[in-house]
Amino acid sequence: MDFVSSTNGKSAEERINVILLGFDATSRMNFLRTMPKSNAYLLKNLSAIVMEGYTKVAENTLPNVIPVLSGHTLGEFKRKCMDLGADSGSVHVDECPFIWKRFSTNGFRTGFAEDDVGIGIFNMNWRHAFEKPPTDYYLRPFSNLMQAKQSSGDGQCYGTRLSFKVLLDNLENTAVTLKNHPFFHFTWATKLSHNNPNHLALGDIPLLRFLRFMHRDGHLNRTVLVLMSDHGSRLDGIRSTSQGKVEDRMPLFYLVPPPWFATRFPTAYQNLKANSDKLTSAFDLHETLLDLMDLSRLDNLEGRDVNADEISSRQRKASSLFQPISHNRTCLRAGIPLHWCVCRGDSVQRPMVDVESEEVQSAVRYAVDTMNYHLRWQHSCATLTLQKTTDAFYIDFESKEKLGSADEKPADGDTDKFTILRLSFTTLPGEGAFEASLVRGVVKGSWLLAEKVVRTNEYGDQSHCVDQDFKEFCYCT
Template identity: 30%
Template sequence: MSTSMRLLMLLTGIFFLLYFSLEPYMDMFERPAIAIPEDIIFVNNSGCFLSARQSPARYSPAGEPINLLRCRKPQLMSARTRKGANFLVPKAMLENLQCTYWVLAAKDFQSNKVLLEGHFSLKRGANADIPIGEGQQIVRVKCKNQTNDTIYHDVHFFLPPPLRKLKPNETEKLSVMVLGIDSISQMHFVRSFPQLNGFLENVHTKFFGYSRVGQDARANLMPFLSGFSSDEAESQTEAWLWERFRAQGYGTAYGEDSAEVLFTTRNEKKQFPSEPTEFYLPPVLLEMHSHSRYSLDLREMIYCTAGRQFQEVLRDFIAKLVPHMRQRPFFSFFWESQGVQEYYEFATQLDQPYMMLLKSLQEADILNNTILFLMSDHGLRAGDYRSSFQGMEEESQPLLLAIYPDWLKVKYPQAMENFERNSHSLVTPYDLHQTLRDITCLDQLQNSQIEQRNKTLQSHLPENLPRGISLFLPIPEYRTCELAHIPSLFCFCRKHTEIPLDDGLVLRCSRFLVKSINQLTKPHSQCAELKLHSVVMAYFMDFGEESFDHELRLRVMTLPGHGEFEATVRVSDALKLTSSISRVNPYQAQSHCVSDPRIKVLCFCT
């Protein structure tokens, strides 16, 4: 065989070797990439179509590294209960300290009401535990060194485990726990909680059509806990949910990570009953807020006490409740707001703590007898992200998911089938209220009861549909925002079409919106009269072919103060506001001269 022939065969062999060995890699470049759908369908029925975007809109992060900030003062003590007695457990001291402590009532909002004052010394090196008392207690501690500098200032609370085992209930009861995180939309949760989402995979039902019905936390949680809007609730005497559960033999608990309690009346008086829940965290946070708090961030939105963030105090409260929850049925409500209200990126800090919290509840066997709602009130309400159209949509798509034991599906198959099917229905806080009222009497979830109640629900004409429908019943697929009592400003079931900002009708409606603001602030002479500076955003809202009305969603900027306001205006024979007026940029000290929260968001103080 000639040399040239051998060379040709060698080259041919090399070619085939390279071709077949590289073919899989070539396919990676030649085959078209599979497109990941950007839109997720939340609700798609005759009454509503809702979707969301997976990737976030652009936003400017905080000017400081929020995710890296830590409380800068030392945590020198912890609270422990042993054999019914309460102790302060000190760490090893680096210097000698003289400490004073004050014992307060466990449920008293009067932070200056001291039951007992005492003193103790801490020596450099090892120290013995300091006995404080017994039972539920709030203890504030302040320690100074030899040069009279305050080295440690903190508030501790004692929540001892139950002293004796109660007799088991004769009737089966299902505990309820609400874990609330302010300003978290459905998609914000998906993006910011990867570990928790992984932990919850296949063990929960997410309600994609959950919608807000009011502007702030109070306006969305009042319907959930009372069944009434925030305005209606002030004139009602019906029981709060925790009172209903307490009447059925449940233990009750309430906790926030803020001293500004969510449920206050317009005149700022506490709207809780005279006897609050059995276990009650707000007085602890009020004592911290008054004496030991300091800010973690430059904008003073996240607070610490000694070496702990306020959110850590809330989770410690939940942990101390676990022995009580194992003993008897409980209705518990917890709410976290600091940080997540102001900073888009802060939510990622909560991923691991909430995963660990749910894991600890699972290991303590709490979740086997509890329906747990992980929820929010609305999406982000201010900031760069909220300024985008996507941010505006997500504000009205708060998080709601439920975790529940498997035995519920076995014992109440029809009710739980409806519950899971409603995951893609239009749902509101009014529905949640009715759902939890059902849980106070589980007999209502029997198949025969569900069938009868469903017949009653179907007998209603659409215009007479109840405002709140239990999630254990099938929510009609024709339900619209109007039928669900969702104001126009918070409804994204209708198609939104962007229109030119200089359109004559847009300008006319924008001036009407500013005029409406001035009419609301007119009784308050300290508020300046606002002028229209510019139209920031304008959308036409499609009512469908059956309607002759037109409705515009507007965002305007006013002077003085550069306030940005949103509302919906309906155009028919005359202009009419069809929503409340929402402030979408920070106003901080601009409204210091008024206290009414409805006016505060609109007022520029002169």
């Protein structure tokens, strides 16, 4: 470390910059395919740690980013700090427990930047999410103006510059300006990859040049750089394939520690490397950020409770990536609802089953009925009917943990073994494609959703007549 001063009583050695650089809708595999030059530099020149077991915890961007920034599920986050009775135009999240507030309290400068303000992480769901700038450096006013005045072509560029390059330039300027002061910066690139996973290739050379600049000028000597995503591609053709189903669930996550980190914190570094093939989630990344906010926490890892699985198997147990994580960790223990679980340590997938069987048809009817129930007060939306069941298979789970989403309360009693029916289907009107995981209910012949029904193709303008909460299901009449 070479900061010349310290703040809040922390020594220079205990302070380090943290940069989260997020790529919307980017699986680890698509990063390998489309950014080969940047990937090679990260691995060979920067000794990046690749978290191969990192799994998403929810469907789309907001509920996958909120756990990183707050340590809570989206449901917990809303209950903690939001007016749940307000309409989206009057909801503000200024009082919510974002991690950049904790960094600020600990003497860090903070920054938040994203390029696609029209579908920004927070403003897509709440039109005026922040009444005041949430961080010391906030790029949204600039991005608003650039999008209104300088956006060109398919929206990838501001004038003659790729919008992704603008974000990287902003990070470079931040690193230079704050070279003697620790900072936390969260940057989210949406335009590059949101609409087409192949467009990510446009950012390979800009990212490579950014990495070279940060390395050459010594900024990575005092910075932990995290490259991450919320999920893989959710709404294009690949999503309907077996490969696409897995990639959607396993987003990008690389962590680049400073070159001195392994020597200064050998136990933490060895744990980090060992955890690269373990099951991890956004909740673990949040815990890791807390450690990076105060590196003195890494001197006493043995004294921290990390894997008390036998004590409370029902509860989510987040773990810093600098602590040892068990090979036997389950999805629900990591905060991953079973619908998103791809870990075969939790489950065994059986062969495909006949989609015309009564068992499958009763399950898919229940899923469609649930979608229509969700729309019951949306009188501008058509009643959905089943068009086709495209595939179905059973997954046998062995667990003593709760079913349902991470926001739901545990069911009564432990269940050692249970089976999920995961199916894909399309509906009319609109030919919407959906995926659902269901379990048998207590009443004979009944079903329960293990997680909400999720859409797997674009709804475009079909849902223009409703708010964001209903767009996935609604076909406007």
